[in-house]
Structures are given as structure tokens and as C-alpha cells.
Amino acid sequence: MPAFATVSSRRLWRGTALLCSALLLALLPHHGGTPQGAHLQEVLARDFLSVHTRNTPTTYYEGREGPTGFEYELVRRFANHLGVSLTLDADHHIPDVIEAVREEGDLGAAALPLDPTLEGVLFSRPIMPLQPLLVYRRGLHPPEKIEELKGLEIGTLRGSGTGRVLRELQVEHPWLSWKESAELEVAELLGQVAGGTLDAAVIFEHQFRLNRLFFPEVEDGFTLGKPLSLAWAFPAGRGLGLVGEANRFLDALRRSEELDALVARYFGHDDYLEYVGARTFIAHARKRLPRYGELFREAARNTGFDWKLLAALGYQESHWEPRATSPTGVRGLMMLTNATAGDLGVDNRLDPAQSIHGGARYLRQIEERLPASIEGDDRLFMAMASYNVGLGHLYDARKITEMRGGDPDRWRDVRDSLPLLQEREWHSKTRYGYARGGEPVIYVRNIRRYYEILAYLDRSQEQFHELNARLPDRADTELFEQVPPVL
Template identity: 25%
Template structure:
């Protein structure tokens, strides 16, 4: 206790009478360092999914016309496929908090452009570099073009907390004997760029790719002055996850010749596409619409008692919001109903979005009623309903009977889904209690996971 008090008053004294920019940060980092959570690649694969911390910005991860997009998102989706696991994304704006989440086991990977330094290396293991990044000063048309650091005089520069920007500016300030003021803030780089563009603040710092992407839809932004020359940026994993790190590095080596450069060009070098994705009302970056059919989806969701973003997730999975979509099996409309189902639930024109949507809603209500007594819990029953919508309630009911026969929990989707996957095994689909025969049940199980994954994204990025 005495040591803690001495350290506290030492830090307080230094704060009052002046310190080097990074002294307090280093001390506080040492104090806050916690014992790391242990889980490597095999444990992640046994669990079935990898958790990755990502930023919600105009290039990293967002929703555009119902589709999940972003540079980091597409990279992570490919990595998860390589590792044969599902991808769970965790949105974190606070970089220091992301490192805490990593050590606590709330995420397994931080997928942000992180420059390696001593403090970060003490807390995590860095992958091989994804590429190189410049840091730039961002001003507006009234800030003036910078050709020398002296021109900043006693200006104030706002920087995002947890980034390397403050350290970079501190080093320049100390070495060049400059007088500008640095103010850390929890605001994201893009929020600070918004404030610069609107004239609320004069200067901020951002990675060049983020600055350039924002400059495509903010006229007059000045991003030409580099704070630091190119530096390598990487992702990080826990220090006790060497096998995950090895697999990550191998994947990066495989993808650096074409896949990563192609994705980089898609998100950072095509300014026209970046502009439309970032300013569209159907983008989670600028608006709060998923599709042009949001109003009828909200009406249908109200009748179901669902979150409208869940029904939107199902529509996206079925038709990508295409009213004239027709499957190889003849399913049609927004919710891809088969001809017999269209007729049964009163849909005369499957290409009419309202008719198609409401026909699907009536079918979903029928399925919910079918399962409500056997699965009273709403959140569990939802998965039974989704699987039934995909493969037919007869096959899901067979799995329910098998679950009952083998003494497992018939009200748990986790238990029933195991037997649904076994419906392609003759030892199970030939059982006398199975009425609907063979089924590729694993496809329905994956279907439920996919819809719920899209729903999780919509919940994170689109307001209720």
C-alpha cells in the first residue's frame, strides 16, 4: 500500500510540474498490466469461432445495402475460412481497451493497423506486417498548407487516445523545441476529421489511408503533410498464442501477393466507390437504412414480435433484397418462398415486395406456433424457426425426436442441431422415429449461424 501511495504522489507531482510525454503512460501501463488469458489455436478451433477486435470506420467494417463490408472484415473472413472457424467481430474504438480485451480473452486477435512499439510488445505478439502506413496531419482549407512544423506555432492538435500519434508528436515537439499543444480524446480519427472539416478544430492526425478515404467526400481537406515516414503495421494476438500467430503469419504470406493488394485497392484507391459507400443512406456510416424495403420489413417484424434487423437479416440471406430473385428450385421473392408455400400463404405476385414479405411473415408465424409449446424460450425457439424455414419443420422435428430419444435437452438448439447434422448418417435417418428421411442437416445449422451472424452485425452497426 505504501509503494502504491508513493507512486501515486510521484505521478501527481510530475503531472503538475511537467513530464516527458510518455513517462506517465509507461507507468500506468505497468500498473494496469494483468495476467493474460490462455487460449491458443486448437482451443479456438474447438470452440468453433475466433473473436476479432475491429474498428467501425469507413474502411474497416460497416454495412452497405445490407452487405457486410470493410477491408479488415474481408481479410478476417478469409482468415476464419483458413482456420475453419466462424468469425465473431467485436467493435472497439478504444485501442487500449482492445489490448485489455485481448489479455482477458474477450477477443483473440486485434485486427487494426498497429505500429509496433515497446509498450505494445510487452502486452501482445505482433504478426508479420500487413503493409506500411504513413501518418499525416489533417487540416481544412482555412488551416493553411504546412511546409514546416514551425508554422503550427502554438496551435492545438487533437489525437485519438491509444494511438501512436501522441508519441510521434511529443518526439517532434521535444526534438524541434516546438510549442503546439497535444490533446488526446476518445473520439475516433474519422470523428476528429469530421470536426476538422466542419471547422470545430484546426488539426488532427490520422493514418494516411483513413485521411485519404475521408478526403474523397470532404472537399478542402489537406492531408499532404506527413508526421512520420512509412512505418510497418501489423495485427496482434496474445503472447501465449504462438500457434495462432504462426497460422496468422502463414496466411499473411500466402495472401500478400494478390489478395491483400486487391483488397487495398478496393477500399483505399477507388475514391468514387469509397465516396458512395461512405455517404449513402444505405450505409451504416452515413445513414441508418439497410434496404429500400425497411418500412415493410419493420411492419412484418412487428407482427412477428421480432427485432426488425433480424427479419432484415433473413431477407438478406434469402434474396439480398432482390424482389425478382428466383432460386434453382423455384423459390421466389424477398423471402424466397416455394410455389406451394406462396399459394398456401396467399401470395399472388411473388415479385411484389409487400406481398412476398408478408407471405413469408405468415409462414414464420406458422412455424413459431408449431414450436412454441415444445420450445417455450423465445431466443431458443427462434433458431428452430429459422432452421425450419430453411430445411422444413419435418426435418427439424426429426432431430427433435432423436434428441428426446438420446436423452438430451429438446429445448436447446445446441442439442437438437447436433442431431439435425446427423440426419445425413444412415444410422440416424433410418431410425424408425425419423419421418422425413435423409437431409443435409449441416446446411440448415450453418444457415442459422449465418442469419444470426448477419443479425449481430446489423445490431452492432444499425440503430433499432
């Protein structure tokens, strides 16, 4: 799916400077008849960078606010650095990316392992380490060393680099055998483990950190071999200008610590919902949510919110229990107070339809009352916090944020101020006084993460149907090719 970046005057200036550099590179000695700067010069002349990638949570996907993903963020910044637009071809699996890079396009950015032995491609400098990890289905005896893998059905992704590590281990452990698939992605592979087709799989640590919340039936075992390196792939035979510029870009990103910040942002979080909570939530999403899914969708159509966000809020409020009642008297699936229900025209708070529609309208009313200066996700998160703690206390937290030198229109600054409403030193200076300000922080965090799980489950269901459409007559076991032992 193509994605295009905008061109600013600063980018045009940078592109002009790079074009001059490319012309100078073109004057350098040729290698195999190709000017060293030919590829970079070609990209700048046509004014776009063509990238081959994969549609996965660790590389590139469509999020709530548009294209996102670790490698998408990197190539988007690289295109901006060059001063050109960006086009993406994400209709690939790993082996296809390398082949596509050889034949067309400018680079491959798809969680590719650096492999200097591959013919027809050049690699950038390492971007981040890739540590192979053995994961297994919950309920099996937890394997702690390679000898305990005997007899297990193990799967991995062809071309990801994990197969190379397994082959190296096979030298010392000739009995080792596994299955490789060129047609699955990490989430589908973990689904095979969770579903019992496989006992275990070998993926990378960062991939498991990103996916483990959605597969509570899968446990991490132990690391295998030495880390590999994630890198970008470029076509060989078109000069070194583009790969050289990519290396300079990545070096600058590393020196400024922006690269480390991106790695932490996309892969740094792990147990943000403890496993038991995640398993419970997924179980309820499969059993309880279908009863109310259409009500959430209808409320979303009427109010303009994402239905999964409303469902996540409903779970945080009541665990989708329509008769839930708190000690303070709030009731129903969306836990409305009696006064709020009256203002919304809800005469039966225990009726799921009235509660869901009322809660959605209430969230929209709060959002519309916020100052126009609060925009985007900051506006949404503050509206959700107000749903929990009240709009008055949110305004107090914004005032405290200003007193502390923060930005009252940024959720991350207001989030840091909300817990101060519990301290007399601060709440004595506000209009509405004391509040349990730590609660809305946890409240918003949980809703965001419940939303992530629902979005993942929704996306995985679509991918499952797409996979079935691609492979209508094939059993799960036919997706793999067995790598036999070398006994």
C-alpha cells in the first residue's frame, strides 16, 4: 500500500544538497561500469524512494492515525532526509523482499537479517540486534536448554535469519530438526503454537515482546545462539551512493540517540498488562464482547469514535458486565452516575444498549468541551481521563501543569500532573481540590492497551481470512517444509 511523504522547503534544500553530492559521487571511479553515485542520483532525480517491506506489527502497518511501524518510521525519516517522497510495497514475505530488491525498487526494510553471503544485494550497517528466542506452548514442560527440544514440533520463518542460527546449532546437535514456512508471519506462527499445530517456534526477542500480549498461551523459553543484526538491503550493481547515504543517516540517528529512542518506543514495553489480565481480557473479548459488539459499532457510528475504543472503555469500566454496580452508585456496562444518566436521557442504566449509547455520547460531550488548543490523541486521552475523574479535576491538572512549566495541551505533561491532585501542596491551589489523580492515569493507560489488543485481534482475524483465501485447500502442516536432522 503506497504511502507518500510531503515535501517541505527544508527538504527541497536538503534534496538539492544531496543531489550535488550524488553528482560528485557520479564523477568517482566506476565499479563494473556503474557510477558509484548512480543509484542515489536516480532516486533524487525521480523524487521518490521505493521501499519493499512487510505488513507486520514490527515493520509497517496501518494504525489508527495512519501508517506506522518501526521500519516505516525509519524509512519515512530517511526519505525526508533525502528530500523525496516515499512509496511502499508491503505485499511481501521475507524471501520475496530480497528478490524484489534484486529486481526493482531502492531498498528492502522488512526485519531483514544482515547476511553478506547473499548474492545480488548490499546491506547497510546494523540497525539493531536480533536475538533468536525459543517460545513454546503453555502447558508443555518448560524447555530450558537445547537438549530438551527433542521430540518437539518446532517452526520458524524462512529467510528471517533464525533458520541460519538453527543450522549452526545443528552442527553440534545433529538430531535437531524443525519446520520452515515462507508463507506465514510472526503472528501466524505464534498462532500455530497457541493452536497446537506446533509445540514451539524460534522468533526474535523483540518480536515476542511486541506480540506476547496477544498470545497468552505462548511462553518464552530461552535464547538461541548469538544475536544477528537487522539491516536494510540494497540492490548490488547500482553503485554505493544510496547505501552510503543510508549509513550516514543511520549513524547520525544513532549519535543523536534518536535510534535508541525509536527502538525503545516500539519494542521497549513488555509486561504492561500482566499475563493473567491479558488472558482474562482475551477470553472476555471472545465470549462476552460478541453480545455487545454491534451496540458498540452502532454507538461508534453515531458519535464518530472507533468502536474498539468504546469497547475498551466499557471493559475498563465494567468488564462488559451490564449489571455492574460500584460502591459509589455508578451502574451499568459504561458505569454512568445517576445524574449523568439523567442528563443523557438514559432511564435504565442496566440496559446494555442505553448504557453503551449513553456512555459514547457522554465521552463525545466531554471531548467537545475541551479547549480547541488540545488536538489529536492528546484530546482523546484527556477526554477519557475526564470520563473517569471529571472535567473539573482535569482542568485543575492542566493548571498544575502550567505552574510546573509543562504544556497543558499535551497529555504526557498533564498525565504527570494528575497524581499531584492527591497532594495538599498542589490540590490546595486548585478550584476543585483533592482527587485520586493516579487513577485516571492508569485508566487511560489500560484503555489504550485494551484497544491495542482489540485492534490486534480484529486485524489478526482479517489476516486469518486473507490467509485462508490464499491457501483454501491446504492444511496447516503443508505451510511448512521440514528441515531434517543431519544424523
